[in-house]
Amino acid sequence: MADVAPRKVTKESVRRFLVSMQDFLMKRRGKDGTLEAVKALECIQADPINVVHRNQHLVLHNRVTDYKPSYLEDLLYKDRRLFEYWCNEKSIIPIEDFPYFRYRMQNPSQYHSPFYERIKSKRKELKNEISYVLSEVKKQGPLSAREFEKKGKIKGKVATSVLHILWDCGDFMIHHVEGNRRYYDLTENVLPPNIDVETLSKEEYEQFMIHKYMRACRLIDTRDWRFGWLSLKASERKSIIKEMAREDRLHPIQVEDAKHTYYVLDEHLRFLDNSDKPLNDGICFVAPLDNLLWNRRMISEIFDFNYAWEVYKVPEKRIYGYYVMPILYGTRFIGRIDPKLDRQNKKMIINSLFLETKKTDENILHKLAIALQRFSKFHDASSFSIEKSHPRELKNKLMQKLSQ
8 A cells, every 4th residue: 555645734723633632621520520531641640749739630630620639549549440550651540451551560671660670670689578578468458668667677768669669560559648658559459350460462562552652642753752652763663653554543644834744543533624623711731741741842843832841950940940831721832830839828829920922911811810710729729929920010910810
């Protein structure tokens, strides 16, 4: 079969496709809607930084109208409808996918596990400690590193390393969380009985991951080093794309002004053709590790917006702020916001609020005020302040509107 010529599409069509397909329509509600949102997104990246609510909660706040962190916690640790494992980094994943991830768990040396490479290499050295931790959990049920530290038989840091190894290799799952402390139990005690534990083949696992990645990204880019969440060379990525395009499972897309050819799954093509459906008309503060932002180069090319999360930059090199988040309005990124929650005083502090334009029209001002109120309410903040803004007068205009 001859190569298919790329379909030419406008940036606006692709923006609408991405915003709607990434589930920013805000039509979901409650705990059931939270589960539906995770399934629609394929996975949500979990991150421990809690300047405001953690990344996973911010992602769902923008998809579920009445979202509460307790919805996600129940789905993870009570209902067992979701679990945590490596996908797009450490992620929250529908429990139905567990059988596929079982292959990776049982073959850890074949795959990269962020943060734990050195730990895994010490597995032989920690043989006695691993046996001890396994034995204690079998006898006592869910334990955290703190319980092992209290007993004094192994140091807290060693216990943490061992728990991570056993979680990474699928012997343990996270039973529940108390604050920042994770309690681990045997996988057989946590996994719902209806989930098949038979290990699939490497080919089945990798095919599943490639398709899952494509469904999650919506717009597929062969340049993405995380392609399929597998360690694939550029030539391997291109070969996979070429074969799928030949079989009409993928379709090439040429976006105006973009030199690179993107691809869309056949099952998603109709949504690109029908990208004129109504969007959420509100403003969203997009989480730094939101699914929409995984491919920053794509965001630059399609949305004409350059975004960098500045949390890992030294203070003197930050431009917009430590926890800077993009501001999405319809299909446009119109600015950036750097929030911080003062939990003790229940105050939302906006360290900076930057808009791309020099002038602020009344409609954007109104939508921003609503978004700030919703964001503050979500964090149970009874007051908030704006430290600085661009344009400069934006701060006073917003505070006046919010005080009405």
